[in-house]
Amino acid sequence: MKKNWPLWEIFVRSKNGLEHRHFGSLHAADAEMAMENARDVYTRRNEGVSIWVVESKNITASNPADNGEMFEPAQDKVYRHPTFYDLPDEVKHM
Amino acid sequence: MSEKEVKNLEEIFEARIARDEKIEPKDWMPEKYRQTHIRQMSQHAHSEIVGMLPEGNWITRAPSLRRKAALLAKVQDEAGHGLYLYSACETLGISRDELYEQLHSGKAKYSSIFNYPTVTWADMGAVGWLVDGAAIINQVPLCNTSFGPYARAMVRVCKEESFHQRQGFEIMLTLCRGSEEQKAMAQDALNRWWWPSLMMLGPTDAESIHTEQSMKWKLKRKSNDELRQQFIDQTVPQADLLGLTIPDPDLKFNKETGSYDFGEINWDEFWQVVKGHGPCNKERMSARVNAWNNGEWVRDAAMAHAEKNEKRKVAKAS
Numbered sequence: 248m249k250k251n252w253p254l255w256e257i258f259v260r261s262k263n264g265l266e267h268r269h270f271g272s273l274h275a276a277d278a279e280m281a282m283e284n285a286r287d288v289y290t291r292r293n294e295g296v297s298i299w300v301v302e303s304k305n306i307t308a309s310n311p312a313d314n315g316e317m318f319e320p321a322q323d324k325v326y327r328h329p330t331f332y333d334l335p336d337e338v339k340h341m
Numbered sequence: 342m343s344e345k346e347v348k349n350l351e352e353i354f355e356a357r358i359a360r361d362e363k364i365e366p367k368d369w370m371p372e373k374y375r376q377t378h379i380r381q382m383s384q385h386a387h388s389e390i391v392g393m394l395p396e397g398n399w400i401t402r403a404p405s406l407r408r409k410a411a412l413l414a415k416v417q418d419e420a421g422h423g424l425y426l427y428s429a430c431e432t433l434g435i436s437r438d439e440l441y442e443q444l445h446s447g448k449a450k451y452s453s454i455f456n457y458p459t460v461t462w463a464d465m466g467a468v469g470w471l472v473d474g475a476a477i478i479n480q481v482p483l484c485n486t487s488f489g490p491y492a493r494a495m496v497r498v499c500k501e502e503s504f505h506q507r508q509g510f511e512i513m514l515t516l517c518r519g520s521e522e523q524k525a526m527a528q529d530a531l532n533r534w535w536w537p538s539l540m541m542l543g544p545t546d547a548e549s550i551h552t553e554q555s556m557k558w559k560l561k562r563k564s565n566d567e568l569r570q571q572f573i574d575q576t577v578p579q580a581d582l583l584g585l586t587i588p589d590p591d592l593k594f595n596k597e598t599g600s601y602d603f604g605e606i607n608w609d610e611f612w613q614v615v616k617g618h619g620p621c622n623k624e625r626m627s628a629r630v631n632a633w634n635n636g637e638w639v640r641d642a643a644m645a646h647a648e649k650n651e652k653r654k655v656a657k658a659s
Contacts, residue, residue, distance in 0.1 A: 252640065271494070271497075276647040288425075291414075311368045
């Protein structure tokens with residue numbers, strides 16, 4: 248019998264008010280062990296107040312090869328930015 | 342993919358790196374880039390893991406609770422650093438088991454310095470001060486390397502590493518301010534660790550086969566000789582502060598260069614240790630292999646337990 252421990256992605260909230268951020272990954276037999284290991288590996292110096300562990304295989308990632316069609320269309324939509332609109336200087340705070 | 346297409350992709354790739362863009366695991370990359378990174382990152386990870394062994398030797402014999410807590414924390418950090426680096430390496434499509442297998446079979450190398458024995462408590466001081474000092478010099482430029490996961494791991498490693506060197510220096514300082522015997526012990530440790538620490542920064546530029554390509558990929562930002570000079574220039578004044586003598590009769594400040602000139606390094610010794618003939622190569626490897634083999638049933642049991650729990654959960658839900 249030879250089965251490797253699956254890979255888990257670790258997300259840590261560094262303090263309340265902030266989002267969970269990806270910190271890294273580790274191998275563990277189950278979620279409980281992933282949580283214990285994440286605590287030991289990623290929060291030894293008060294780096295966090297909350298941890299999420301997600302088995303890596305459950306993450307669907309975009310493919311960099313598709314970056315053109317995924318992200319480039321946004322580039323020519325400058326009208327989505329406030330600076331696109333010309334306003335007289337007299338208008339303040341808008 | 343045709344040769345022309347690959348060449349085109351390679352050009353785009355090199356241009357991205359030249360613009361200081363980061364490369365992420367799923368991006369297209371030349372096979373050589375992948376292989377070089379697996380080699381260097383795994384070597385780095387192995388060094389962290391094997392590096393725990395010479396220090397583990399002193400945890401139960403630390404002279405005070407304060408020293409013991411610090412040493413334990415340092416060794417635990419090293420396990421963590423090894424893990425960050427293995428994980429970063431695995432993003433390139435090699436499994437943890439393959440990486441271990443390469444270490445255990447001798448195919449992959451680790452830093453030659455860990456093949457020297459730690460015979461007195463002062464060695465814990467010298468290792469922290471010199472070995473971690475040299476490691477930091479090596480690692481800081483890597484925080485800007487082109488491969489994203491490696492750079493991110495290095496940022497975390499460097500942040501944690503600075504206490505390692507400081508606690509080592511503090512051990513040396515305490516010994517140097519102690520009895521004659523304690524000071525002699527510190528000097529003896531410096532005598533034994535000085536030259537291996539210089540070797541740790543790698544072969545001279547003329548001998549270093551990977552430098553040019555690695556510079557281009559920002560896997561290396563300074564040459565081995567530059568890093569070595571930086572280490573010496575930074576460390577000599579610290580030795581003066583301790584009142585210790587660096588075991589190099591040719592060491593002399595050069596007013597023109599503003600750096601220290603130093604004596605010939607015994608590269609034969611370096612290559613002997615790299616090739617497996619250092620004082621502790623066999624001991625280190627057998628400790629690693631035993632830990633891995635003897636732990637197999639634990640890993641299997643944990644996996645079996647997890648699977649059983651999962652099945653139970655599914656059965657309950659249905």
